[in-house]
Amino acid sequence: MIEINHNKILESLGCGGYLLTAGNAEKANTLTVSWSGTGVFWNKPVIIVPIRKSRFTHGFIEQEKQFTICVLEKEKQHLLHIFGTKSGRDVNKYEISDTRLADAKQIRGQIIDEAGWHFECKVIYQCDMDITAVDSGIKTGFYSDGDAHTLYFAEIITAYKL
Numbered sequence: 001m002i003e004i005n006h007n008k009i010l011e012s013l014g015c016g017g018y019l020l021t022a023g024n025a026e027k028a029n030t031l032t033v034s035w036s037g038t039g040v041f042w043n044k045p046v047i048i049v050p051i052r053k054s055r056f057t058h059g060f061i062e063q064e065k066q067f068t069i070c071v072l073e074k075e076k077q078h079l080l081h082i083f084g085t086k087s088g089r090d091v092n093k094y095e096i097s098d099t100r101l102a103d104a105k106q107i108r109g110q111i112i113d114e115a116g117w118h119f120e121c122k123v124i125y126q127c128d129m130d131i132t133a134v135d136s137g138i139k140t141g142f143y144s145d146g147d148a149h150t151l152y153f154a155e156i157i158t159a160y161k162l
């Protein structure tokens, strides 16, 4: 296991998608996310992730206020399709993808036990998007059904490569 510099985070996230896992050892859920922002807020290294309220995973983030991110190696990127097109409400995504969870190192949470970059994050601020304030083209394209994103600002507690 190699600890990584936070400067590497942006580089690794730029690959088109990542897995976000929230929950605890008893029950957790994972979904695919492609958008993100990283930067410094309140003097902390922060990642901003947009999760729609309709996602099963949304409830797990709300419960624990922490989550992990896994940026998969190229040869495992097909997992993004499984975790991004099926809901944990309907299927056991770990069973159908032959993946496993493992305890996170520094937060109370789980990681997808796969090779790649892993980030362990704690939510320090969140806000629900006000769809009325969004540019009209984006509103039509992304929010015609009213399913807004919650923007989670999460401190990156640790980042490492497995």
Ligand SMILES: Cc1cc2nc3c(=O)[nH]c(=O)nc-3n(C[C@H](O)[C@H](O)[C@H](O)COP(=O)(O)O)c2cc1C
Pocket (backbone or CB within 6 Å): 016, 017, 029, 030, 031, 032, 033, 034, 035, 050, 051, 052, 054, 055, 056, 057, 058, 080, 081, 083, 084, 085, 086, 087, 088, 089
């Ligand atoms: C490439 C890709 C990117 C996605 N990005 C997001 C995202 O940024 N935010 C989000 O809420 N859903 C995103 N999704 C959709 C969720 O991953 C998808 O609805 C998933 O099935 C939700 O799973 P859940 O209900 O088990 O949480 C993305 C899906 C794919 C395939």
